[in-house]
Amino acid sequence: MWKNIYLWLDERIGFNDLYKNLLDRPEPKTNWWNTLGSASLFLFILQGLTGIFLTVYYTPSPDHAYDSITYIMEGVAFGWLIRGIHHWGATLMVLVVFIHMLRVFYTASFKYPRELTWLIGIGLFLTTLGMGFTGYLLPWNQKAYWATTVGTQIAGTVPFVGEFILKALRGGPELSALTLQRFFAAHIWIIPAVLAALIGIHLYLIIKHGESHSPTKED
Amino acid sequence: MSDSHELSRRDFIKVTTGIVGGLIGAIIGLPSVYYLIDPALREGGKEAWIPIGKFEDMQVGTPYPFSFTRVQVNGWERTASSFGGYAIRKSDSPEDLLILNSRCTHLACTVNWSAEAEAFLCPCHDAAFDIEGEVLDGPPPRALDVYAEHRLTEDGIIEIFFKEA
Numbered sequence: 314m315w316k317n318i319y320l321w322l323d324e325r326i327g328f329n330d331l332y333k334n335l336l337d338r339p340e341p342k343t344n345w346w347n348t349l350g351s352a353s354l355f356l357f358i359l360q361g362l363t364g365i366f367l368t369v370y371y372t373p374s375p376d377h378a379y380d381s382i383t384y385i386m387e388g389v390a391f392g393w394l395i396r397g398i399h400h401w402g403a404t405l406m407v408l409v410v411f412i413h414m415l416r417v418f419y420t421a422s423f424k425y426p427r428e429l430t431w432l433i434g435i436g437l438f439l440t441t442l443g444m445g446f447t448g449y450l451l452p453w454n455q456k457a458y459w460a461t462t463v464g465t466q467i468a469g470t471v472p473f474v475g476e477f478i479l480k481a482l483r484g485g486p487e488l489s490a491l492t493l494q495r496f497f498a499a500h501i502w503i504i505p506a507v508l509a510a511l512i513g514i515h516l517y518l519i520i521k522h523g524e525s526h527s528p529t530k531e532d
Numbered sequence: 533m534s535d536s537h538e539l540s541r542r543d544f545i546k547v548t549t550g551i552v553g554g555l556i557g558a559i560i561g562l563p564s565v566y567y568l569i570d571p572a573l574r575e576g577g578k579e580a581w582i583p584i585g586k587f588e589d590m591q592v593g594t595p596y597p598f599s600f601t602r603v604q605v606n607g608w609e610r611t612a613s614s615f616g617g618y619a620i621r622k623s624d625s626p627e628d629l630l631i632l633n634s635r636c637t638h639l640a641c642t643v644n645w646s647a648e649a650e651a652f653l654c655p656c657h658d659a660a661f662d663i664e665g666e667v668l669d670g671p672p673p674r675a676l677d678v679y680a681e682h683r684l685t686e687d688g689i690i691e692i693f694f695k696e697a
């Protein structure tokens with residue numbers, strides 16, 4: 314019976330084509346540095362899953378944010394594990410994405426026809442940083458509060474529109490419940506949506522162009 | 533390199549990827565399930581003796597109302613829940629006391645004693661219970677719950693035994 318179900322699905326989906334085009338692509342002879350894009354993707358998925366689990370207990374309100382995180386760490390089974398993965402995974406992801414970017418630069422893989430892949434990549438790096446920035450505030454502890462105060466203050470030094478940017482980020486002139494709430498919305502809805510869309514385009518382009526060869530002496 | 537060699541290398545990678553992937557999935561997946569259902573596995577059930585009033589204030593034949601609140605810690609928040617009931621004294625003996633829970637057995641509204649109707653009336657769906665807590669009228673599936681254990685303190689106060697759900 315399973316075989317029939319498989320055949321029925323295969324006829325309509327075409328597992329073989331999927332497999333060939335997605336996983337069984339020809340690769341030039343390269344090295345482990347070329348796995349860092351896939352590592353970024355894995356970390357993105359891991360952050361997504363652990364992040365979803367964290368929202369089951371986390372509350373984005375100044376009254377309860379800190380207590381709810383303490384509860385996750387001390388009260389819930391394996392809360393420390395879920396939060397630990399999300400916490401360290403965030404730093405690791407920024408690092409891995411950055412090194413991936415350096416590798417693409419070093420092997421000059423950003424050249425024709427991959428300029429767009431590179432530009433989308435810049436978007437990916439910036440949104441990854443955005444995830445870090447917005448996520449850092451959520452525990453609502455001293456470090457988070459002051460880091461965001463300073464971060465938004467820096468954004469406020471932009472000539473002419475600085476004050477507007479500062480207020481837009483904080484949801485008002487000062488850090489408040491509104492700041493926490495909009496950082497939360499950005500962290501779990503807005504930025505991940507942008508990130509997922511950009512990753513989709515990034516991967517499409519990579520599959521379309523195939524992996525670049527490592528440059529040789531002659532290049 | 534021969535063809536068969538090439539194949540076995542590929543298979544090796546496939547199997548290793550499967551095993552490593554499965555391991556990572558299990559290491560993260562199983563704790564995640566536990567993490568999600570943790571609140572459902574909690575044993576609540578703090579126990580306490582709760583004073584509800586002086587025995588001498590309770591009159592034979594007239595239900596004596598009482599209420600109390602319990603603070604429960606749910607996650608990172610304290611929630612106060614109210615409870616209430618009626619003590620019905622039947623004789624001089626403090627043993628001879630029926631203590632009803634005023635939570636309607638239909639859908640948990642609070643019933644009130646009506647001297648006029650000589651019944652506990654529920655405002656939500658018009659149920660009526662008699663002074664023993666038996667259903668007279670309306671949708672409730674069973675009689676009012678009772679606080680089964682009570683005791684008289686040295687100061688003449690009735691206390692009931694309460695166990696959190």
Ligand code: HEM
Pocket residue numbers: 346347348349350351352353354357410411413414417422423427430431432433434435436437438441512515519523524525526
């Ligand atoms: C969330 C972040 C990112 C993810 C998930 C991701 C994913 C990937 C994957 C899976 C590949 C396949 C090749 C490899 O693994 O090396 C790749 C290649 C590439 N990435 Fe990224 N990437 C990210 C960020 C970036 C950034 C920040 C840049 C540069 C600004 C960039 C530019 C490129 C380019 C130009 C290629 C093509 C390289 C080639 O064909 O040799 N990516 N990316």
Ligand code: FES
Pocket residue numbers: 636637638639640641654655656657658659670671672
């Ligand atoms: S809740 Fe009391 S009658 Fe429905």
